[in-house]
Amino acid sequence: MSENTLYDSVWEQHKVTELPNGQDQLFVGLHLIHEVTSPQAFAMLEEREHEVAFPDRNFATTDHIAPTEAEKRERPLSDGESEEMLSALERNVSEHGITYFGFESGKQGITHVVAPELGLTQPGMTVACGDSHTATHGAFGSIGVGVGTSQIRDILATGCIAADKQQVRRIEVEGTLGEGVYAKDIILKIIQELGVDGGVGHVYEYGGPAIRELEMEGRLAVCNMSIEGGARAGYINPDETTYEYLRGREYVPEGDAFEQRKEYWESIKSGEDAVYDDVVTIDVDGMDPLVTWGINPGQVIELSEPVPAPEDFEARTDREAAERALEHMEFEPGQSMLGYDVDVAFLGTCTNGRVSDFEVAAEVLEGRQISDDVRALAVPGSETVREQCEQRGLDEVFIDAGFQWRRAGCSMCLAMNDDSLEGDEVCASSSNRNFIGRQGSKDGRTVLMSPAMVAAAAVEGEVTDARRFLSDDARTVSPTDVEEVAD
């Protein structure tokens, strides 16, 4: 068992008691609520005539069904089902005294974008939300877990979840990222190496020089996709980068109170003598940008690598998954991902929908036009992100390049609103899941990549090495390089 890690400290501080089934009852310090997974939980609560135990520790917004076209956000929403969900959420939060960031607030957005930027997420907290990407909040050194609707009922009624303590795997990320290679590439690399179920039963602690160098938005992208590696939670120990990000945010104390809080944040960090259940080292030095070639996030390669053949994999399950992936994506083993035709470019989500993501994409798009064959959406992760991007004039860069500049929401990550793939369209996407059907069409094909790579794919109408748009000196890869590797 792990000892003296951040996970151990946070767990101990939030543990209420051990339950008769052997699980621990754990206090949830921050519960985030959205419209899709909560209405049934509120209904269960009312059925039992329970109140919300800690209304001040609950915050709500709307993201999954949120229309991203300004005119479609007029109420009532034109889609009846979406309107019903949104109204239910508004009624529930109002009846139970829960703070809600709706369209009118100017702060609406994806839960995992909104809570960090408002300073709601802080080191040492336990965070839960009815959404598997709650791992995102681990970027601050909190423990964020995705929960189901019955567990949301538990949290509303008792402020707690029943949970099993997991093993802690330290992932030491060594090396320095090259130009045009980002946090998204780090997490894709980790999933490539450890697999989509490698993290089951584990919490991931990310550390090492490449992680320390990341700004908070990069750290959020890394932790966000922990669940794609099978780990329910992933975290990074807080440091000065974390504290400086938090300073001055709306829900963060100021002055002396900040300093006091910081002492607490420092106190929960993994000790130098921390014991881990497992330690894995990953070297990102000289790594090229990664793109997925398959139908799960572990089916991913660096641009310099060819699409693998099923027989390249040792495990039977991986071989079978590769066969299904090649068939769905219509790839041949040995081919390069460079040059793969793209119909849609999608920028945004809880993984890569933050200001720095739009900044880097804008750097690629500045003075360029997207391909005539590409439909391109830029969807800020929150209205706050949108406003900050617009203050910097980024919206104009996107619009001039041919992107649609939208309002905040989950959008085409899972297509619960009107933003969806059609037929077998291929989407270059900054999102987190390339599952079949995920983006709204069961024949749709998703290629996951960093925001810079999405912007470059939009310009060329095919998967292309974004680094050639970013710098004259950066290393780049061409399809011929890859074919040589394949031969």
Add this chain to the structure above:
Amino acid sequence: MSEDQHITEVAGTGVPIPGDDIDTDQILPARFMKEVTFDNMAEYLFYDARRDDDGGERSDGSRASSDDESDGEFNDHPLNRFDGASIAVVNTNFGCGSSREHAPQAMMRWGVDGVVGESFAEIFADNCKSLGIPAITAGHEKVVALQEWIEDNPDGEVEIDVEDETVTYGDQVTHGEVDDAMQEALVDGIWDTTALMYSNLSKVERTAAELPYVEEV
């Protein structure tokens, strides 16, 4: 659901759902989550895989929605062939991806009372526990043997014994594993964690009061 329901065994005919890494987007596509109750979820279970036609788009170009049950002919997906089954038999990392409880809710409402699998994604297993659906794991060969047996014996009974951690079918008794917490919860009838944790509310308040970031309790 009663708060003191003991679940020691579940039994019925089986349905094999072969494939590794079957994610919750496949089990319950997101576009069908636009309802404020779980009541209709059974209809959308494996919606795309169960229908021949494109479940996402009809010939007139409009998208299927939850009030539209007309599109797509049922194909020979196991859920169509093994209608009425109670025990689903799945492979590795079943239920990965999204945390949506809609997925096990849909399975439960379709008729699934228990799941046998090589492995389960964590949140999915948690959701099964919340719903009182036993999820038992067994090795690859055992699971495949059971899936094949069900193909040959669609009317044969499969029984999961939660206490003994066995799966019984035909003349076979296969040993598997039920997660300790799930076993305790189901066998002792304490899987309703709300009631369980609510009784500790004063302790919760004390824990919360000691956290520096909780202002006042």
